[in-house]
Every structure is written in C-alpha cells, then in structure tokens.
Amino acid sequence: QQKVQQSPESLIVPEGAMTSLNCTFSDSASQYFAWYRQHSGKAPKALMSIFSNGEKEEGRFTIHLNKASLHFSLHIRDSQPSDSALYLCAVSPNSGTYQRFGTGTKLQVVP
Amino acid sequence: DAGVTQTPRHEVAEKGQTIILKCEPVSGHNDLFWYRQTKIQGLELLSYFRSKSLMEDGGAFKDRFKAEMLNSSFSTLKIQPTEPKDSAVYLCASRPGVQNTLYFGAGTRLSVL
Numbered sequence: 001q002q003k004v005q006q007s008p009e010s011l012i013v014p015e016g017a018m019t020s021l022n023c024t025f026s027d028s029a030s031q032y033f034a035w036y037r038q039h040s041g042k043a044p045k046a047l048m049s050i051f052s053n054g055e056k057e058e059g060r061f062t063i064h065l066n067k068a069s070l071h072f073s074l075h076i077r078d079s080q081p082s083d084s085a086l087y088l089c090a091v092s093p094n095s096g097t098y099q100r101f102g103t104g105t106k107l108q109v110v111p
Numbered sequence: 112d113a114g115v116t117q118t119p120r121h122e123v124a125e126k127g128q129t130i131i132l133k134c135e136p137v138s139g140h141n142d143l144f145w146y147r148q149t150k151i152q153g154l155e156l157l158s159y160f161r162s163k164s165l166m167e168d169g170g171a172f173k174d175r176f177k178a179e180m181l182n183s184s185f186s187t188l189k190i191q192p193t194e195p196k197d198s199a200v201y202l203c204a205s206r207p208g209v210q211n212t213l214y215f216g217a218g219t220r221l222s223v224l
Contacts, residue, residue: 032211043115043215044202088154092211098144098167099213103153 002027004091006102013109019076021105023089026070033065034099035074036088044088048074079109113138115216117203123222129191132219135184136205144213145178145188148200157188157201161208193223 003026013019021035034049048063050056050072055064065072076083086106090099116135124130136143145157158178159167168178175194180186190197200220204213 034211036213036215041217043217044204044213045215046212049211090213098156098159099211100156101146101154103151 002030002091002093002100004089004100004102006087006089006105008105009103010106011108013079013107015079015081015109015111017079017109019079019083019107019109021074021076021087021089021107022071023073023091023102024071025091025100027091027093028067028070029093030067030091031094032092032099033063033072034090035061035063036090036101037083038086038088038104040085047087079107081109081111084108115203115205115214117201117216117219119219120217121220121222123224124193125224126195127192128223129189130193130221132188132190132201132203132221134186134188134203134216136186136203137214138184139207140205140214141183141208142206143180143186144204144206145186146202146204147172148202148218154202160186190221193221195223197221198223 007022035047036044038044050065060077062075086104088104089102092099118133143160146154156169160180163180178188200218202218204215
C-alpha cells in the first residue's frame with residue numbers, strides 16, 4: 001500500500017526566507033503529485049501539482065519532482081506570515097483514483 | 112459558484128450514538144470523497160464515489176462507517192455506533208472528474224465523549 005511521508009513535521013522561518021517542504025512516496029508507479037495548503041480551521045486548498053519529473057514554478061511557489069528518488073518538494077520564496085498553515089502533499093497512481101495524503105508540515109512564518 | 116458545503120461544522124456525541132454528517136459537493140462535480148483528518152494519521156480515505164457509484168471504501172472503516180450519495184448533489188456519512196476514537200475532523204471533497212484537483216469543504220469537527 002502506498003505510503004506518503006512528509007518532513008519536517010513543523011517549521012518556523014523568518015519572513016522573507018526560502019522555505020522547503022519535503023514529501024516521499026513508496027509507489028514508483030505514481031503519476032500525480034500535489035500540494036495543498038490548510039489554514040487553521042479552514043478547508044485544504046490546492047496549491048500546485050505536477051505529473052512529470054522536473055520543476056514547475058507559479059509565483060513564489062516551486063514544485064520539484066524526482067520520481068527515481070520517490071521524492072517531491074515545495075519551495076516557497078520570500079515566505080510571508082500569510083503562508084503560515086499546514087501543508088499537505090498528495091500522491092495518486094493515475095487520474096481515476098483517490099489521492100493519498102501525508103500527515104502534513106506545519107509552517108509558521110514569523111515577522 | 113458555491114464551494115463544498117459541510118454541515119454541521121461541529122458535532123458532539125455520546126459514545127454509542129449514531130451521527131450523520133452531510134456534504135453538498137460543488138455543482139457539476141462527478142467525484143466525491145470523504146476523508147478523516149487527525150494529527151497522527153493525517154487524511155485517511157473513508158469513501159470515494161464517482162457519479163454516485165461507490166468506487167473505494169477505506170477497508171479499516173467498513174464496519175461502523177457508511178457513506179451514501181442520495182443524489183449527485185448530496186452525500187451523507189453515518190457513523191454507528193460512535194466511539195471516542197472517532198473524534199476527528201471529517202472532510203468532504205469533490206472534483207469534476209476530468210482533473211485531479213480536489214475541492215474541500217471546511218470539515219465537521221466531531222467530538223465523541
């Protein structure tokens with residue numbers, strides 16, 4: 001059964017810093033990889049997703065995937081206090097199935 | 112467009128009670144998911160429906176958890192009987208079916224005493 005693990009469990013960074021969040025998965029046949037962000041008491045909301053090896057950038061956020069290493073990451077440039085939230089990574093084998101989630105990384109950005 | 116709506120937002124139950132959580136997906140979405148969220152286990156799949164047909168149900172949750180889609184715009188999750196270990200946030204999510212992005216509701220926080 002697919003295992004999805006995130007690190008670190010929690011992180012405190014100063015405003016303006018680069019933040020890096022990690023996600024590892026166990027099923028090498030996985031084809032869809034995504035990050036969601038959940039502010040306290042709110043619904044998780046999709047941030048970014050990727051299908052193939054490499055990088056994808058959207059604004060201050062970059063997702064990097066290395067299937068051979070069973071690893072993908074989210075990088076946040078110029079972190080802001082509003083980025084403080086729980087970050088969830090998700091993996092699925094293909095488009096027709098459900099996504100498995102990690103337990104999350106709690107990020108706090110301090111002014 | 113309205114997002115995913117879940118009711119109630121908070122529920123307190125006594126051990127052994129039956130509770131029903133409700134979800135209205137985004138209009139036009141074909142896929143609907145129920146997940147349970149805890150700090151230790153993260154998000155665990157309870158049920159997955161496509162066009163009202165049950166596609167997956169979380170094996171560990173079969174005995175006391177039952178999700179149904181009465182129609183394409185309404186789903187319920189029944190927990191019977193409740194146990195204190197069921198205390199968690201229950202999230203409902205939907206997606207159009209032609210893309211992978213999930214749209215989540217704000218969840219129902221269940222406390223079982």
